[in-house]
Amino acid sequence: MENIKSLRIGMAGLGMIFDETYLPVFLETIRHPLWFPETGPVIPKLHALYSRTGTRGKDLLNRHGESLGKPSNHLVSNTPLPDLDQLDALLVATPDDRHFSLAREALNAGKHVLIEKPSVLSLHELDVLNDIARKNNCLARVVYHKLLDPDHKRLRTLVHDGVMRSVRSGYATLLEPKQICSQQFSEWITGRNPGSYVAVHYIKLIDFTFGPSSGQKWALKRISATGQRGLAGPADGNTWDSVQLRVEYEYPDSREAAFDIHTSWVNPDCFPGYVDQEVQFRFENAIWLAHQRKRGVELSIEGMTPLLIKETPNHHYNSELLDPWNQRSRQGYGLEVIRRFFGDIAFLNHGGHDSERHARLTSLRTQEWCDLSGDRNTVAIVQAMEGILQAHANGSPGGVVTVNGKAGGLVLCLPGDPVRKVLYDGKV
Numbered sequence: 001m002e003n004i005k006s007l008r009i010g011m012a013g014l015g016m017i018f019d020e021t022y023l024p025v026f027l028e029t030i031r032h033p034l035w036f037p038e039t040g041p042v043i044p045k046l047h048a049l050y051s052r053t054g055t056r057g058k059d060l061l062n063r064h065g066e067s068l069g070k071p072s073n074h075l076v077s078n079t080p081l082p083d084l085d086q087l088d089a090l091l092v093a094t095p096d097d098r099h100f101s102l103a104r105e106a107l108n109a110g111k112h113v114l115i116e117k118p119s120v121l122s123l124h125e126l127d128v129l130n131d132i133a134r135k136n137n138c139l140a141r142v143v144y145h146k147l148l149d150p151d152h153k154r155l156r157t158l159v160h161d162g163v164m165r166s167v168r169s170g171y172a173t174l175l176e177p178k179q180i181c182s183q184q185f186s187e188w189i190t191g192r193n194p195g196s197y198v199a200v201h202y203i204k205l206i207d208f209t210f211g212p213s214s215g216q217k218w219a220l221k222r223i224s225a226t227g228q229r230g231l232a233g234p235a236d237g238n239t240w241d242s243v244q245l246r247v248e249y250e251y252p253d254s255r256e257a258a259f260d261i262h263t264s265w266v267n268p269d270c271f272p273g274y275v276d277q278e279v280q281f282r283f284e285n286a287i288w289l290a291h292q293r294k295r296g297v298e299l300s301i302e303g304m305t306p307l308l309i310k311e312t313p314n315h316h317y318n319s320e321l322l323d324p325w326n327q328r329s330r331q332g333y334g335l336e337v338i339r340r341f342f343g344d345i346a347f348l349n350h351g352g353h354d355s356e357r358h359a360r361l362t363s364l365r366t367q368e369w370c371d372l373s374g375d376r377n378t379v380a381i382v383q384a385m386e387g388i389l390q391a392h393a394n395g396s397p398g399g400v401v402t403v404n405g406k407a408g409g410l411v412l413c414l415p416g417d418p419v420r421k422v423l424y425d426g427k428v
Helices: 016-031 055-068 096-108 123-135 150-160 179-184 194-210 333-350 354-364 376-393
Strands: 005-012 034-036 040-051 072-075 089-092 112-116 140-143 167-177 219-228 242-250 256-267 276-283 287-291 319-322 328-331 400-405 408-413 421-424
Touching: 005 016, 005 333, 016 040, 016 055, 016 328, 016 333, 034 333, 040 055, 040 333, 055 072, 089 096, 089 333, 096 112, 096 123, 112 333, 123 140, 123 376, 140 333, 150 194, 150 287, 167 179, 167 194, 179 256, 194 219, 194 242, 194 256, 194 376, 219 376, 242 376, 333 354, 376 400, 376 408, 376 421
Parallel strands: 005 040, 005 089, 040 072, 089 112, 112 140, 167 256
Antiparallel strands: 034 040, 167 276, 219 242, 219 400, 242 256, 276 287, 319 328, 400 408, 408 421
16 A cells, blocks of 8 residues: 555544544544545554543543544643643544634644534634634644534535526524533533524524525624523523524625524433434525435334434434445544544645645635635634623623624624624724
């Protein structure tokens, strides 16, 4: 076999997302290296683990340490991050309010980063990361794996090709079971909301699919939001059970498009699907309706469904599969972005002469779907939503954030309050 190139990867955050997406990729590529025409075979090696307590790292090493090559195990609280100088890239899958500091440290050290959605929680943080990435010639990317859902890729194809024209309005919902906030994420949800956690999937889907990447010019105009409290935290606190978000855009001819995105993490645990996901998009000449649990599979197993195994599984996301030739692997769109990131690092580092590296880096940064430079509208909407919800928790509900007006890039307006709060003074 031709010379196999390796990438040394650090992993910050070892929770559910790591187990379901990153770990399968690492285990699979040890047995079957990635292969790209420009580089040949490539193995991304998990070189260092970073978590808040180190417990998950110890457990991972007990289960898969030999297979993974015994990566070092460290606490995130250690500063600077141990072994960072030995890495090619850092993957960040921690709670969203910890993304910025980890990504900043890695980029300052000249390491590439891949961050789970949302990349960061404010445009100020996004500006900082983009500036460092450019200064240090690094790739800085974010994972929005729902862009890779086969249904969503088909949706974008029809929009891009002009078959479905000028989206007018839309609705999306993603409801997660109570165990998400009460078990998996119970240690970090205080002061958080399901909108920032999962609405971002649809914020990015809408912004990317119907925006400039499809040839359609529009501008982000207004954001409003409300929500409910009392189950995941106190009824008068700032921890939200559910969030209803509205995002409005304006076309060059002053027509507007409005999208409502409803998210929750207090669905009953006995719900027959892992999550409930539904979208509806209305165009000037078409309508697109999709429901994740109605894509063709329904399952009943005595003593297992619906709690151990769900009755309406989503095999598009990712699942363990046994191919006809008896090769077992994990496949699905939740893994594609990670593999693509590794391939792009390999292409950047090994895809040609060093004198052409800057040209390769420039071409890789044009990928709006994943590069941090293309994440401005999504982060702006998240920042606006969090500002509105904070004002609501402080006793001033009904806020609206305007975008790129005379007072600033993001300006919060509250009913009955003549004072406008500028959340971001630059242009979104």
